[in-house]
Amino acid sequence: MKWNASSSVRLSTEFVHGKCTDFHLSGLDFFITEIPREVFTYSEEEPMQFAEARADVYPYLLVNIGSGVSMVKVSGPRQYERVGGTSLGGGTFWGILSLLTGARTFDEMLKMAEAGDNSGVDMLVGDIYGTGYSKIGLKSTTIASTFGKVFKMKRVAERNAEDGEGLSHADSEDDAELAGFRVEDMSRSLLFAISNNIGQIAYLQSEKHALQHIYFGGSFIRGHTQTMNTLSYAIKFWSKGEKQAYFLRHEGYLGAVGAFLKRQPKNWGRRNSLEDAGFQRVATSREQVNASTNKAEP
Amino acid sequence: MKWNASSSVRLSTEFVHGKCTDFHLSGLDFFITEIPREVFTYSEEEPMQFAEARADVYPYLLVNIGSGVSMVKVSGPRQYERVGGTSLGGGTFWGILSLLTGARTFDEMLKMAEAGDNSGVDMLVGDIYGTGYSKIGLKSTTIASTFGKVFKMKRVAERNAEDGEGLSHADSEDDAELAGFRVEDMSRSLLFAISNNIGQIAYLQSEKHALQHIYFGGSFIRGHTQTMNTLSYAIKFWSKGEKQAYFLRHEGYLGAVGAFLKRQPKNWGRRNSLEDAGFQRVATSREQVNASTNKAEP
Numbered sequence: 001m002k003w004n005a006s007s008s009v010r011l012s013t014e015f016v017h018g019k020c021t022d023f024h025l026s027g028l029d030f031f032i033t034e035i036p037r038e039v040f041t042y043s044e045e046e047p048m049q050f051a052e053a054r055a056d057v058y059p060y061l062l063v064n065i066g067s068g069v070s071m072v073k074v075s076g077p078r079q080y081e082r083v084g085g086t087s088l089g090g091g092t093f094w095g096i097l098s099l100l101t102g103a104r105t106f107d108e109m110l111k112m113a114e115a116g117d118n119s120g121v122d123m124l125v126g127d128i129y130g131t132g133y134s135k136i137g138l139k140s141t142t143i144a145s146t147f148g149k150v151f152k153m154k155r156v157a158e159r160n161a162e163d164g165e166g167l168s169h170a171d172s173e174d175d176a177e178l179a180g181f182r183v184e185d186m187s188r189s190l191l192f193a194i195s196n197n198i199g200q201i202a203y204l205q206s207e208k209h210a211l212q213h214i215y216f217g218g219s220f221i222r223g224h225t226q227t228m229n230t231l232s233y234a235i236k237f238w239s240k241g242e243k244q245a246y247f248l249r250h251e252g253y254l255g256a257v258g259a260f261l262k263r264q265p266k267n268w269g270r271r272n273s274l275e276d277a278g279f280q281r282v283a284t285s286r287e288q289v290n291a292s293t294n295k296a297e298p
Numbered sequence: 299m300k301w302n303a304s305s306s307v308r309l310s311t312e313f314v315h316g317k318c319t320d321f322h323l324s325g326l327d328f329f330i331t332e333i334p335r336e337v338f339t340y341s342e343e344e345p346m347q348f349a350e351a352r353a354d355v356y357p358y359l360l361v362n363i364g365s366g367v368s369m370v371k372v373s374g375p376r377q378y379e380r381v382g383g384t385s386l387g388g389g390t391f392w393g394i395l396s397l398l399t400g401a402r403t404f405d406e407m408l409k410m411a412e413a414g415d416n417s418g419v420d421m422l423v424g425d426i427y428g429t430g431y432s433k434i435g436l437k438s439t440t441i442a443s444t445f446g447k448v449f450k451m452k453r454v455a456e457r458n459a460e461d462g463e464g465l466s467h468a469d470s471e472d473d474a475e476l477a478g479f480r481v482e483d484m485s486r487s488l489l490f491a492i493s494n495n496i497g498q499i500a501y502l503q504s505e506k507h508a509l510q511h512i513y514f515g516g517s518f519i520r521g522h523t524q525t526m527n528t529l530s531y532a533i534k535f536w537s538k539g540e541k542q543a544y545f546l547r548h549e550g551y552l553g554a555v556g557a558f559l560k561r562q563p564k565n566w567g568r569r570n571s572l573e574d575a576g577f578q579r580v581a582t583s584r585e586q587v588n589a590s591t592n593k594a595e596p
Contacts (some may be wrong), residue, residue, distance in 0.1 A: 055488065058528075066444040067421060067443035067446045067449065068421070068441075068443035075596055086498065087420070087441040087443055087445075087491060087494065088386075088444055088491060089443055091446030092443060092444040092446065092491070094448070095447070096398075096445050096448075098449070099321060099448060099484075100398065109420055122385070123366070123389060143385040144365065144366040144385060144389075145365040145385055145387055145389030146366075146385040146387075146390045147394050147397075147469075148365045148366065148387075148389030148390065149393070150389075150392070150396055150397060151393055151396070181397070186397075187580070193390070196385070197384060197495065200384065201498065204503065204506060205502065207502075207506050208502060208505050208506070237383075270510060
């Protein structure tokens with residue numbers, strides 16, 4: 001899947017911009033409530049477990065990860081409020097990695113991340129204690145400091161150089177190579193850091209606003225299993241298993257479907273356009289659709 | 299001020315490790331409650347405004363920013379719990395910048411940040427809309443995506459190169475230079491991103507645990523005005539002006555003073571060692587000290 005310039009900019013624009021959000025949210029409501037096998041949870045052990053469609057969809061938290069991240073509290077049809085977000089999103093991943101690794105596409109970066117081991121650049125709890133620190137619930141593999149090992153290892157390399165045992169650090173040389181850092185490890189570290197961070201903030205926002213369900217969407221996610229896995233892990237970890245991350249199969253079509261639902265031609269399909277119906281809500285469940293007297297179908 | 303290898307590692311170790319945290323917290327309690335002109339708030343407009351010493355210090359949130367970040371809820375003397383943290387801390391700032399810019403010391407990086415303009419690499423709300431987006435409370439200078447402009451500008455550079463109008467992108471060339479990104483701008487961007495992010499998470503944790511006061515400490519902060527300014531801004535922004543970030547003048551001495559208070563030689567100074575006193579609390583205010591019958595002074 002390509003990280004497309006125009007689409008990533010468009011997405012973040014759409015999600016900060018109210019009018020477009022209407023489209024997305026109408027589309028999202030439609031998918032969540034009416035399409036079977038649409039909403040799913042994800043983990044490495046249990047990839048893509050479909051969730052039951054729910055009629056009582058509101059309120060929920062929508063986390064859209066484009067170049068930046070927007071978190072939107074959705075209280076009802078056309079009732080939403082941007083409650084937060086973070087500037088650490090897909091653009092940060094792309095920007096830093098393109099400068100560090102020379103990679104050119106999002107695909108390339110994810111492929112590197114897949115082949116990487118974040119412990120090559122991250123300082124883990126185990127690096128500090130030699131073991132986990134169970135008293136406060138930290139596993140030895142918990143990341144204590146993203147890219148924190150760069151500091152430590154550069155010092156070692158420099159000390160060795162001073163002692164005449166290692167390579168010298170002339171300015172013209174490639175520092176990353178010298179200190180032995182792999183671009184794959186950097187990619188994985190940054191993917192983990194950004195996904196974990198979004199997961200934690202999303203969880204905390206959902207707590208603050210008393211929202212049980214958290215849906216993730218946006219170009220940073222679209223089907224990327226590592227990203228979904230990390231986001232899911234973060235939500236489970238921070239909520240102590242009480243909340244889950246939800247994803248949507250047709251996430252890429254929210255805007256288009258929402259726009260269609262709002263402005264569909266008269267007498268097209270079995271429901272009226274949302275625009276015609278004014279602020280009338282698109283039926284909130286399959287049952288309501290079936291029971292609707294609004295059908296234009298024969 | 300130098301970012302010292304051993305101290306940064308030591309700090310993060312201390313704050314994940316319970317025993318050492320005891321020292322820090324004893325020291326922190328002592329400074330907060332007993333030392334005048336110790337706790338202060340900071341902003342560019344009003345640098346270093348001292349806060350009144352308070353007797354009702356508990357509960358509070360302590361945010362320690364070393365190579366990683368720990369957030370500790372302190373409910374009383376020796377009563378604390380690690381409620382959260384983030385791996386995006388001082389080690390991340392140092393690690394990424396040392397790889398991107400070749401800078402070797404924390405000082406060097408902060409100096410670059412001071413001379414930088416984050417809009418050189420960050421995508422701002424104004425870059426997307428051409429103006430602020432007041433409907434949802436975003437200023438035009440709000441950072442939409444950290445390093446998000448790298449993506450956009452690299453695309454432009456590549457398009458120009460394809461059209462024969464710009465520089466070519468041979469792999470051996472310095473990409474950062476080619477695309478026109480300044481190391482100063484990168485440094486400022488990363489300083490903002492990390493401080494903002496910690497500020498937001500600290501605010502959300504303080505909300506979740508109903509803590510009114512947030513104290514910041516650790517080697518990432520120690521007196522650095524840009525960092526304090528960004529953290530303060532983040533707390534004010536997210537709390538809509540209801541909370542403030544507090545800093546300590548003698549923050550670097552918490553551990554030492556706490557250790558001394560706990561294990562001071564018998565009959566040294568006007569109070570007994572905390573260790574001798576068992577779990578007895580160090581007097582919580584100057585008044586209590588003055589009223590104390592425990593004085594060893596003549």
